[in-house]
Amino acid sequence: MAILTVKNLSHHYQDGDMRRYVLKDINVSFDLGKFYAILGQSGSGKTTFLSLLGAMDTIQEGSIEIAGTSYAEYDANAIRRNLIGMVFQSYNLIDYMTAVENVLVAMSITERELPQDRKTVAYNLLDYLGITRTKADRLVTRLSGGEQQRVAIARALATNVDIILADEPTGNVDESTETEIIEIFKMLAHKHNKCVVVVTHSQVVANEADVILTLRKGGLTQNE
């Protein structure tokens, strides 16, 4: 069953007096337990599409439904804190906090029911993603790029949401780290039944996905 359904989604940016459409009449749906890759050249609208999925931008035309309910019926903030986890190319961690504190921030913002002992959960989660206890207590600025991205993934998972959206999560890491991170996403989809949507321009990443979608000239097509 589709967890996310995109219907007739179009999006434009104002270019002087002109509307320039970046997304045009997109229809697609995403299921739990699958790892999706969205391929596309730079400037093709990948980030725009993902930010609409992540309720980070306002929908102009069309709609997105989450488990059958339209985004329009929710407060965008509430979707972000309760229903979706986001991972970014530039990690976007809070630099004066430790790894575990960054995870705990997300846990304090969400309204989802979480286990009592949040700190233990956060440490375990980080450990599961390859961040040891000592590293978890380090300021994030003192971790490598790959480690920081793992922390960012842990933060997205900490609220125990079903949907993980990632915008070029391996854009800033080397090839072996890229492989490890992709393994994590695969595991999240296949072992933990999450819906994982990863935006990328890397064919290597796309090859690992269950479903590859390509964004071109505003349209989204599925590669068979």
Place this chain on the structure above:
Amino acid sequence: MNLYQRALASIVRRIPKTLILLIIVLILGNIMLSSLLIVQSVDETKEAMLRELPPIVSLSMDFEKYQELLEDGVMDIPWITFDDLENIERAAGKYIKSYDYSMRTGLQTDSLKRIEQEGGFSFGFGRQTFNCVGTQIPLFTALETGDAEIIEGRTFTQQELEQGSPVVIMSKELAAENDLVVGDTFTLECVISTFDANFQEVVLDTLHYDFQLIGIVQYKSMPAQEESRGGMFGGFDFERERLNNLLLPNRFIRDYNTKWMETISNYYGGAGGGFQEADFNPLTTVPSINYVLNSSEEFDQFVRLAATVLNNDLYVFTSQEDNFKNVAQPLESMRGILNYVFYITLGSSVVVLALVLFAFVRDRKKEIGIYLALGERKGRIILQLIIETVAVGVIGAALAVTSSTYLASVITNFMLPTQPVEETPAFMMMESVLAKIDYASILQSFNIGLDVITIVFFFIAIILTIIIAQLIASVYILRYDPKQIMV
């Protein structure tokens, strides 16, 4: 990491930002609090000094205006009359506890020995002159103000005052000089005389009064003034001269003055011989009418009412408060300046802090974007920022509390002259019942002290300033969206 933990982490882990804010609050806080302190200390000194003095309002002639009238050749000077006093009493009686005035005359007599001045001044016709100071009520003004104290015997009775009995109160020095004790009677042979065309003395009458000494007073000494002790003025010691004063019932003085006037007037050829009617108004010898009020809080009400009833431009009401303001002029102007400084600093603090905090908020653009991306509400993000700045602000304010007392005394030393701008001459101090406040004693009782209300007021001012500044600086966040961190 809830909101409070996040705020705490931001304060303790981003030290440079915290220090900048702390220093700014410390500087602004010091300026604000020290000016607040000085303003409040001036007010307190004034209140304390006025509290110690009885609530007296003096009604006296405006001598400059009198001079103008004379120069303009105005013949009928609008002297105050007994009717005026009755009208004031009738209209403003509820404010008045008592009032007194002192008629004056001089007695020429050799029956008493004067306490002499070192310079050896002498008055009149080679005969001794004693200043007579009249009294209207038993608790006369000098007693009320504490300027004189009866150390032996008693004050006048109502009956003695009404009848003008020849009963006298004198200083203990004068009594000792003449071997008199309370209860003694003594005869004064008083001479009324004038000059003839050749400037030779003509004795017109010799009167004999059998006085009884009923009380002995001790005068409070005038506050010490610059250089020498209080009384000196042009080499003449007014404070010493005061010891020769004879305190008598007004009625006695009034009768004596009438007698004197008639005698002189007869000599110059009967009634109207060079004298005007006003010269027979006993109130013309009275320097001031002194109203003791029930409460010093009613100065204004009393003066407004009494002045309306009196309706005479030639006379002015002066209160202790007016007098304090006169003498404490440097303090009052310092208070005025620092009052402005406080409000200007308060106002500019909002601007300065808003600019600094705006820079801080811009600097944390990414962090704020992350909170938004994680679904945090904008209001709670602003709340976190307010908690951070208020916490630092409170620490800064607390530090300012300890340093501003010192700063305030530095400012005071810098702004307050050690000498009064204009010194009240001692004879004026003695004559005016009000001019007992001197600059030196004001400076002495002026001290900078913190009280709880000031501190609380200051903290509220600082906290509100910071909250307002942070809210202004946070307007930026309101039009900020989380997508900006994605690129």
